[in-house]
Amino acid sequence: MKFRKVTHVIFDMDGTILETESIYQRILGGIANDWGQEYSHEIQLKILGTPEQDTAKIFLKELQIPLSTEEFLDVYHKRMHEELQHPTFMPGAEKLIRHLSKHKVPIAIATSASKFSYELKVKNHQEVFQLFHHVVCGTSDPEVKNGKPAPDIFLICASRFPDKPNPNDILVLEDAPNGIKGASAAGMLSVLIPERGLAEEHRKQADLVLNSLEEFQPELFGLPPFDD
Structure with a gap:
């Protein structure tokens, strides 16, 4: 071919x-767990490859987590800084x-x-x-x-x-x-x-x-x- x-x-x-995808999934899974939710494979597929603003909107909507986009991204960036350096x-x-x-x-x-x-x-x-x-x-x-x-x-x-x-x-x-x-x-x-x-x-x-x-x-x- x-x-x-x-x-x-x-x-x-x-x-x-x-x-890095496994690191992202661990970060998002951890945030979901903080709110007693499960970050499913179906949600992961919707988010995969999207820009951060869209990631936040999809994640918060699908899991019905009462955070603003800005609040979510603050938590997300903090955990990224801890985990994404290597x-x-x-x-x-x-x-x-x-x-x-x-x-x-x-x-x-x-x-x-x-x-x-x-x-x-x-x-x-x-x-x-x-x-x-x-x-x-x-x-x-x-x-x-x-x-x-x-x-x-x-x-x-x-x-x-x-x-x-x-x-x-x-x-x-x-x-x-x-x-x-x-x-x-x-x-x-x-x-x-x-x-x-x-x-x-x-x-x-x-x-x-x-x-x-x-x-x-x-x-x-x-x-x-x-x-x-």
């Missing part, structure tokens, strides 16, 4: 580059980033996270994250009017490459169905690396589904193959 050739690659961050790379992510950079393939990040959250997570991985041309943090970027699954963040991310590539020439790597929907709406090819147990209905919109980035073959998208 081969796909059309792409020239640029956009990465999601949480659950795609860094193993994430590890997802399997295959660092190798792929270094490979694409070495072969001069323009790469960027489109994350729903806030700039505060992004900087916290990458603090101990600066060498790798400096290989990206730019980063769009959806929660903090005033140009991103609508979060994933809207295409806004991907189109804005594409527009910030110096050569302004056509969306058809871009590949998006994502772990969340909301991100895949956004990439598809933007007219970009997409690869989904889902968490285990994600229902088939949430996988269908991706052009390719992999168990991890260790399985990724760049040449399927016209990109330089791995050297080894």
Whole structure:
């Protein structure tokens, strides 16, 4: 199976580059427990990949927790600061980033996270994250009017490459169905690396589904193959 050739690659961050999703689930599960509620898998799927304001609204509405968005985010940010400082790379992510950079393939990040959250997570991985041309943090970027699954963040991310590539020439790597929907709406090819147990209905919109980035073959998208 081969796909059309792409020239640029956009990465999601949480659950795609860094193993942070389990940390987020622990934080949100803890807040739910504080209010005697359960943070279910169904709610997790609705939240996965959304910007912080949407995360707060969905979480509070679904669990009927009587906090304002601002009150929730205060608690959320405090716990993030405690837990998010030492994430590890997802399997295959660092190798792929270094490979694409070495072969001069323009790469960027489109994350729903806030700039505060992004900087916290990458603090101990600066060498790798400096290989990206730019980063769009959806929660903090005033140009991103609508979060994933809207295409806004991907189109804005594409527009910030110096050569302004056509969306058809871009590949998006994502772990969340909301991100895949956004990439598809933007007219970009997409690869989904889902968490285990994600229902088939949430996988269908991706052009390719992999168990991890260790399985990724760049040449399927016209990109330089791995050297080894």
